[in-house]
Ligand SMILES: Nc1ncnc2c1ncn2[C@@H]1O[C@H](COP(=O)(O)OP(=O)(O)O)[C@@H](O)[C@H]1O
């Protein structure tokens with residue numbers, strides 16, 4: 246059974262013309278899937294549908310066989326981590342380390358486990374020296390790493406990233422790519438939206454292209 | 466004739482619209498019987514019709530208030546003794562005419578307040594700034610009001626995004642205990658406030674870079690003029706309201 250499955254999904258924003266038309270695909274919680282396509286074609290919209298932030302006009306999305314329309318965002322968030330195109334939108338805690346511990350506390354982990362995981366994750370994302378900083382005052386790259394870290398500590402089985410390489414320099418892109426590889430090695434899947442052809446060709450194991458509301462598999 | 470009246474009413478001076486809204490809301494607050502409030506509501510709806518505002522959706526949205534009104538209905542019935550008892554359970558009054566009428570008043574009042582506010586929305590927000598300026602309020606302040614109005618939907622959107630991000634990180638909004646709810650609210654507001662400050666700062670810099678306030682006076686592309694119709698409407702609504710108020714006080 247596929248981890249996530251989209252069946253005949255169509256979507257339009259209220260009062261606008263159809264943006265996504267009969268989208269069908271499934272992803273397993275393995276490998277790096279990349280989604281590309283021109284600006285404004287609906288990639289972000291598609292990813293928001295995948296985590297239940299938007300609801301398809303027609304069609305269904307299932308997660309481990311269960312229709313996500315019957316799940317709460319909190320339940321979906323346990324299985325699918327989502328990093329916004331603009332990471333600022335998902336940073337809301339007063340300090341960097343609280344940002345990372347927020348999700349863990351919601352899992353009701355014991356406090357010392359939370360502290361340990363935060364201590365482990367800060368250096369991994371090179372955020373150690375910023376532990377007590379205010380998240381919204383970080384640089385673009387730092388904000389993005391923090392957003393990824395905050396979602397990844399929850400150990401979702403699929404990580405969805407919306408244009409994760411924007412605002413990163415070459416070295417940070419490399420770090421991100423290696424980080425994604427590690428995630429995949431720990432038996433998780435990554436679904437990323439990106440324009441960055443070099444990055445995609447280097448890391449993605451599967452490429453999807455969104456064009457005129459329809460989805461095409463690269464090489465098909 | 467009907468069409469022309471509609472067109473004219475939409476182009477009414479924003480100040481005249483404000484007067485209408487003030488009159489309606491004064492009456493809504495002043496009256497406390499369902500009958501008189503109903504009359505004010507009907508007038509409001511007629512005005513909305515003339516301004517071509519689609520108010521059906523507003524009324525539909527009020528269905529969410531029904532549970533609150535029901536609670537109010539029973540609380541008012543049980544604790545304020547007036548009116549006839551319609552349903553009683555032993556000594557406890559479940560439903561009294563007094564309760565029904567005060568819950569009805571609350572509903573009608575809110576409908577009038579929200580409905581009349583929709584009249585305001587038929588003018589462009591720029592026009593209200595002009596109106597404020599022509600009432601001799603400094604442009605800086607009027608402009609700030611405009612900016613606040615302009616950014617409000619964006620901030621609402623942002624707060625909403627934060628809420629979604631929180632839920633995706635494991636917060637089940639429906640099950641959160643009250644103590645935590647307050648903490649989460651501060652989490653929603655702190656990025657909002659910091660964003661407001663950052664945006665305001667950027668805006669101030671880019672406005673100054675484009676010559677805002679270099680000279681004490683500025684030119685306006687449009688000048689609002691109070692027409693005959695505006696004067697008529699203003700005088701009519703003010704005098705009607707005053708007449709109704711004095712009449713009901715004297716009685
Ligand atoms: N909340 C919204 N309401 C209405 N239209 C929207 C909204 N969000 C995005 N859109 C529109 O949907 C289209 C696709 O947007 P998006 O999914 O962000 O594209 P992409 O991520 O591929 O650049 C755009 O034309 C955009 O203007």
Ligand SMILES: [Mg+2]
Pocket residue numbers: 288289290330407
């Ligand atoms: Mg996008």
